[in-house]
Amino acid sequence: MAAALNVGRREQGRTWPNPAVGALVVRDTANGPVVIGRGWTARGGRPHAEPQALAQAGEGARGATLYVTLEPCSHHGGTPPCVDAVRAAGIARVVAAVQDPDFRVAGRGFAILREAGIGVDVGIGAAQALVDHAGHMLRVTEGRPHVMLKLAVSADGKVGLAGRHPTAITGETARGRVHMLRATHDAVLTGIGTVLADNPLLTCRLPGMEDRSPLRIVLDADLRLPPTSALARSLDVAPLWIVAAEDAPAEPETVLGAMGIEVMRVRRRPEGGLDLDDTLKLLALRGLTRVMVEAGPRVAASFVAAGLVDEVNLFEAPTVLGVGALDALEGLPLSALGDYLSVVEEQWQGVDRLRIMRRR
Ligand SMILES: NC(=O)c1ccc[n+]([C@@H]2O[C@H](COP(=O)([O-])OP(=O)(O)OC[C@H]3O[C@@H](n4cnc5c(N)ncnc54)[C@H](OP(=O)(O)O)[C@@H]3O)[C@@H](O)[C@H]2O)c1
Structure with missing residues (x-):
């Protein structure tokens, strides 16, 4: 077996x-x-x-x-x-x-x-x-995909420099592992904040595995995604879906749609941001079983707070980013992960420690 x-x-x-x-x-x-x-x-x-x-x-x-x-x-x-x-x-x-x-x-x-x-x-x-x-079990029993949250944090629990400036936190080996995780998930989901700050590709770029890039998804309530972004310009490598609010303007959808980007709409939450239950339900209806969340502190914290994270891959680097740097989960301590997830495995990825946590 x-x-x-x-x-x-x-x-x-x-x-x-x-x-x-x-x-x-x-x-x-x-x-x-x-x-x-x-x-x-x-x-x-x-x-x-x-x-x-x-x-x-x-x-x-x-x-x-x-x-x-x-x-x-x-x-x-x-x-x-x-x-x-x-x-x-x-x-x-x-x-x-x-x-x-x-x-x-x-x-x-x-x-x-x-x-x-x-x-x-x-x-x-x-x-x-x-x-x-x-992923299959959750899709057929709860109508949502399995959600794996990837976080790369510094030794002091930070994910970016002050002012949301991008910085590499983990080393080469851990980054390779992240690409492997992308390859084994149906989709990678991020927030528009990460797109605007980092302009990421979110593809799998491991040698020989370039064709294993997953579908990319951006939570972007007001359709701010630039048509010139790396995500929008790499549709030949992997498709791109944008989840926007029901009341988002129509014009950007026309522009993005003409490029081959699919826009879908869900409700806004009363407190701001998109409704994550609706988002996941929609993704499951479209057939997704395994979604990897690789986003900034706002989206990551929203998923954690909503109790929608099934697994965490927490990469911890030895470097310190210092006071003023960006917390991993906006408005929540990193220890909030322990509210309903427990460490099931610990390993080293080069100089970085990887802790895998799963829902209890
Ligand atoms: N180290 C890491 O693992 C890692 C990974 C990714 C990013 N980052 C860093 O994170 C920083 C960006 O942080 P961020 O917090 O602005 O990015 P983010 O969490 O990726 O995106 C936040 C945006 O997503 C949209 N959104 C839609 N629905 C949401 C919901 N339910 N909850 C929360 N947000 C929702 C909101 O914009 P709208 O209202 O316009 O939709 C919100 O401003 C960058 O510095 C980047 O380098 C670090």
Whole structure:
């Protein structure tokens, strides 16, 4: 199952609206178990992992075991149900990590397999599968994507110089890790404040992984995004969506729309800024499962305060920016992350410490 989970993560960030599933077909031989088929959800969500693993195994699948990281689907979506492919291949036993909460499946996949006389075991590797499939799970159960907040802070908890002037905080290794995180998320979301201060690209620029740049999203209530910004000028690398307020002016939308930038509108919050519940609901309806928030202190604090952060990747540099520099979360202490998230992993990325926190 650990190997199935590993192959399942291969296209993570590129399978939305579908989950990134992994599957292995394993045969017992005189020399022990042998993997004879491997599959993972393809870019765009199809084909699914199981038919690919079964096709690779061919006739060898008869009497073999299928390890799969999520319950095989039982409904006719864009592809025929995976349970049909499993039955037709003659698989004797299915070992699945977790049940799919999607109402079209929700245990029916397992029931169909059992009715066909196939042995079904569920729960092996479940803890990791729940992490890997968290985006899919949240989208189908709560109608919102999984939200991962990335923060790069100085030793004194600051994210920028006074006056919102950009500065590099973490080192080369940590920056590489951030690009890897971008590659494995469906979208990177930022605020217009960061766009105006830093003019970022928000692409994945790791050598050999340039085609893994995620969709970029900007929260920009009044449509202030400059058509000359790096984001607007890199649509050939990755698409750009802007979330604006319902009452934002129409003219900039016409200009940005003509460039190929999609503008969507949500309510403003009474206290200012866009309604984040509405924003996330909209993004889930559009198929997004994994959103990485890489924004300044205003947007970051809004997500934390609204209880909408599921995971934090907190990079802490050894440098000190000093009094007057920008706090990581506007109006909130950095310790507010601990209100509903706990550290699950700590590691070093070069000279910078990375703490991964998840919702309790
Ligand atoms: N170290 C890091 O990890 C990191 C990462 C990114 C940025 N930064 C730094 O952050 C600074 C920019 O900070 P910032 O706070 O101005 O940028 P921001 O948080 O990215 O953007 C803030 C803007 O987003 C818009 N917005 C829309 N809905 C919102 C909501 N619900 N809550 C909050 N804001 C919402 C608001 O403008 P409208 O009302 O016009 O929509 C707001 O002014 C720069 O110095 C940059 O270098 C650091």
